[in-house]
Structures are given as C-alpha cells and as structure tokens.
Amino acid sequence: NAGVTQTPKFRILKIGQSMTLQCTQDMNHNYMYWYRQDPGMGLKLIYYSVGAGITDKGEVPNGYNVSRSTTEDFPLRLELAAPSQTSVYFCASSYGPALDTQYFGPGTRLTVL
Amino acid sequence: DAKTTQPPSMDCAEGRAANLPCNHSTISGNEYVYWYRQIHSQGPQYIIHGLKNNETNEMASLIITEDRKSSTLILPHATLRDTAVYYCIVRVLYGNKLVFGAGTILRVKS
Numbered sequence: 001n002a003g004v005t006q007t008p009k010f011r012i013l014k015i016g017q018s019m020t021l022q023c024t025q026d027m028n029h030n031y032m033y034w035y036r037q038d039p040g041m042g043l044k045l046i047y048y049s050v051g052a053g054i055t056d057k058g059e060v061p062n063g064y065n066v067s068r069s070t071t072e073d074f075p076l077r078l079e080l081a082a083p084s085q086t087s088v089y090f091c092a093s094s095y096g097p098a099l100d101t102q103y104f105g106p107g108t109r110l111t112v113l
Numbered sequence: 114d115a116k117t118t119q120p121p122s123m124d125c126a127e128g129r130a131a132n133l134p135c136n137h138s139t140i141s142g143n144e145y146v147y148w149y150r151q152i153h154s155q156g157p158q159y160i161i162h163g164l165k166n167n168e169t170n171e172m173a174s175l176i177i178t179e180d181r182k183s184s185t186l187i188l189p190h191a192t193l194r195d196t197a198v199y200y201c202i203v204r205v206l207y208g209n210k211l212v213f214g215a216g217t218i219l220r221v222k223s
Contacts, residue, residue: 004156035213042200042213043157059212090156101147102211104156 002026004105006091012111013081021076021108023091031094032074033058033102034066036087043090049074050097081112117201122218125195131188133217135201138182144205146177148186150197151216157200160186191221 007022025032030051035043035058045058049068063085065077074093078085088109092102118136125131137146147162161168161175163184168175174187188195200216 042215045212092156101159104158107154107156
C-alpha cells in the first residue's frame with residue numbers, strides 16, 4: 001500500500017511549455033484533489049474530483065486542467081507554463097465527503113523560468 | 114467555510130506540552146475543526162478533528178471551547194520531530210474542500 005504517489009518530484013519548465021503532473025492512489029478513494037503551495041503560504045485548492053469522470057474547480061483553477069478517467073489516477077495538466085505557476089503541488093485523496101481525512105502525496109516542486 | 118486565526122509561530126521545549134491555539138469565531142454549527150501539520154518539504158499530515166467534544170488520539174488532544182469559537186491542539190510531550198507548520202481548519206460536514214491558512218510554525222527546541 002503506497003498511499004498517494006506523485007511524479008515527478010522536481011521539474012523545471014520554460015515559459016510556454018506544457019507538462020502533466022501525475023498522481024496515483026492505491027487506497028480506492030473516491031475523492032482526489034490538487035493543491036498548490038507557494039513559499040511561506042498555506043495550500044490552495046486547484047481542482048478536485050469526487051469520482052471517475054467528475055471534476056470541479058477549486059480556488060485557483062486558471063492555467064490548469066484535470067481529468068479523472070480512473071479511480072486511481074488524477075493528472076494535472078499545465079498547458080502554457082508561466083512563472084506564476086512556480087510552486088509545490090500536492091495531490092491528495094480521501095474516501096468520502098464527510099468526516100474523512102485527506103491523505104497527501106509527497107509533492108512536486110515546479111519551477112517555471 | 115469559516116476562517117481561522119493562528120499565531121504565526123511558537124516555541125516549545127522538548128519534552129514539554131505544546132499548546133497551539135486557534136480562533137474560529139465565525140464557525141457554524143455544522144463545521145468541524147481539523148488539525149493538520151506539515152513537516153518541511155513533505156505533504157500535510159492529518160492529526161485530529163472534532164465537533165464539540167474534546168478529542169484525543171495517539172498523536173494529540175483537541176480542546177474545543179464550549180462556544181466553539183476557539184480550540185487548542187495539545188501535543189503532550191513535544192519532540193524535535195514535531196517541529197512543523199500546524200494548520201487549523203474548519204470545514205462543513207459534507208464539504209470536502211480543505212482551505213489551508215498560513216498556520217503556526219512550531220519550533221521544538223532541546
């Protein structure tokens with residue numbers, strides 16, 4: 001049981017490049033989330049999913065896209081990278097909507113130059 | 114979801130109890146208090162949560178005031194490994210989005 005795994009751990013992008021941050025969980029959780037954390041700040045929700053095929057916007061969705069084709073995977077897509085997207089990205093999952101804790105992955109540190 | 118207010122930083126001696134306060138004066142009746150922590154460069158880790166009653170688990174205790182406008186997270190015997198940023202979060206029962214504030218930096222010193 002690996003929990004929530006994220007790849008890559010580190011990435012440097014040039015402005016305008018695109019990439020996909022991968023997130024996989026093996027706990028059969030229905031709910032999955034993407035957060036970003038800027039230096040010295042708390043986490044901000046980008047997108048979340050309540051099940052395969054269902055996604056919704058969080059607090060800061062602009063510049064990102066997501067898909068949820070399986071229960072296990074929830075990739076985050078950056079289409080045109082901008083310096084403002086330099087951040088640490090965390091993926092999380094939980095079993096259900098009420099009184100459930102979220103389990104977080106180790107994070108992906110992204111730098112856009 | 115209600116907002117929370119936490120002190121930016123606190124120090125605690127190793128082996129002593131660490132008491133981390135949180136104000137949530139606008140909390141609604143259906144909102145729970147959650148505590149997470151984030152050790153440097155790692156993802157947040159769940160600690161404890163509660164609604165009205167005090168709660169205790171293997172990691173910590175949560176004391177919620179009777180009017181529910183504030184709470185205190187207690188780490189009974191802090192160790193150096195408890196040095197982290199601690200987040201107090203309130204959220205509705207069926208809203209699964211966690212909104213993280215800036216948190217409290219707890220420094221445990223030997």
